[in-house]
Amino acid sequence: MAMNTPYPPENPDDEELELLACGRDLATVWEHAGRPDTDPHTATCPSCRQAVADLEHLRAAVLPPAAPPADIDTTAVVRRVMDAVRLELRPGRTLPLGEADEDSWIYESVAARTLRTAAEQVPGVLAGSCRITPPGSRTHPTRGPSTVHLGVTVAYGQDLPDTIRAVRESLVRAARQHLGLALGDLDVTVTDLHEPPSQPRETRP
Amino acid sequence: MNARWGPDDDEETAVAGDLLLVVRAAEGDEEAFEVLVHRHAPAMLQLAERLMGSRAEAEDAVQDAFLSAWRSLPEYRGEAAFGTWLYRIVTNRCLNLLRARRPATDLDAVAEPAAPEHQSSPVRAAESHAAVRDLVQAMGNLSAEQKVCWVLREIEGQPYETIAQAVGIRPEAVRARVFRARRMLTEAMVAWR
Incomplete structure (x- = not known):
């Protein structure tokens, strides 16, 4: 808040200069109103005091009662936003599924959802970015094992090698059982450690 | 989830x-x-x-x-x-x-009073009806930029630099707009001192 910042350069815009009867500039008087280091002149000058009182009257008239945002009912807005989002076609990359003679494809975002869910089956794991790249070029993907890059965050204090191993196993299983997607390179990156969400806090003596 | x-x-x-x-x-x-x-x-x-x-x-x-x-x-x-x-x-x-x-009007031009459904909300009921009416009308006369800069500054409590980034103008221009808005609104309230 400006209350704590040093005084800004005064009157950057000469057009806005408006002088009170005492010769002080109104914009500056208002900017300084309410600060602990207010110009001593303002405290006694009738023109300055009236100007400050006018601003305070305005503020008192418009300042909203302190309604916490949490009390606002957002149900309708959230529903409308998500309805619109789900109707939007956001065609992503398609991945080939199955054998070489098949013609089945899946959107990367859909396959990624399955893989993220699989990763999060492992306790203490939250999945972030999940990119699945089929062999071939970006414009002409070919059939074959896809490369997966998955970012995860892991709860503090967990054994990372064990956790990553469990994530990889879960991914391979889900790719095979739920998608029929052959996985090649599987790159799991721990991007952060997070606080275990559901653990009860330590009680202090 | x-x-x-x-x-x-x-x-x-x-x-x-x-x-x-x-x-x-x-x-x-x-x-x-x-x-x-x-x-x-x-x-x-x-x-x-x-x-x-x-x-x-x-x-x-x-x-x-x-x-x-x-x-x-x-x-x-x-x-x-x-x-x-x-x-x-x-x-x-x-x-x-x-x-x-409201298409940008000359600030000196007489703007039409805001329609009731467009009433600028954050006016407290503590003021008299007539004072509220005058204030709401004055708010309706602010330009879009003045209104936005003023609300972000006075009601949202944002620093000038933040407002400048949000609105896409220089901090000096934000200051000038906040000042003009304060000027117009306090003017509308003068009769209700």
Whole structure:
């Protein structure tokens, strides 16, 4: 808040200069109103005091009662936003599924959802970015094992090698059982450690 | 999913929690985006209602802003926190709606009184009816930029630099607009001292 910042350069815009009867500039008087280091002149000058009182009257008239945002009912807005989002076609990359003679494809975002869910089956794991790249070029993907890059965050204090191993196993299983997607390179990156969400806090003596 | 991304204890946790969700939403994860919408909708609705002066218009603005955010997410590089980024999008959406609502008029020109459904909301009932009417009318006479700068400064309590970034003008220009708005509004209240 400006209350704590040093005084800004005064009157950057000469057009806005408006002088009170005492010769002080109104914009500056208002900017300084309410600060602990207010110009001593303002405290006694009738023109300055009236100007400050006018601003305070305005503020008192418009300042909203302190309604916490949490009390606002957002149900309708959230529903409308998500309805619109789900109707939007956001065609992503398609991945080939199955054998070489098949013609089945899946959107990367859909396959990624399955893989993220699989990763999060492992306790203490939250999945972030999940990119699945089929062999071939970006414009002409070919059939074959896809490369997966998955970012995860892991709860503090967990054994990372064990956790990553469990994530990889879960991914391979889900790719095979739920998608029929052959996985090649599987790159799991721990991007952060997070606080275990559901653990009860330590009680202090 | 919502349960595991439950309410956050503090701001830092909230920002960290946003990070993962934003990455996922950018890759097309609608559920992750829904959690973000849930999380940020209250503050955005409050902001928009203060800017637009009506709940219905605020909801439209926020809905448009979230959709625009969804479309722009793949390009979002995280220079600002997601909440800050959204704040700018909502501010811009409201600014455009305010501009469209009343074509820019010469400040000296006599503007028509705001229609009742456009009444700028944050006027307390403590004032007399006549004072409220005058104040609401004066608010209706502010330009879109003046209104937005003034609300962000006086009601949202934002620093000039933040407003400048949100509105896309220089901090000096924000100061000038806030001053003009204060001038016009206090003038309207003079009779009710």
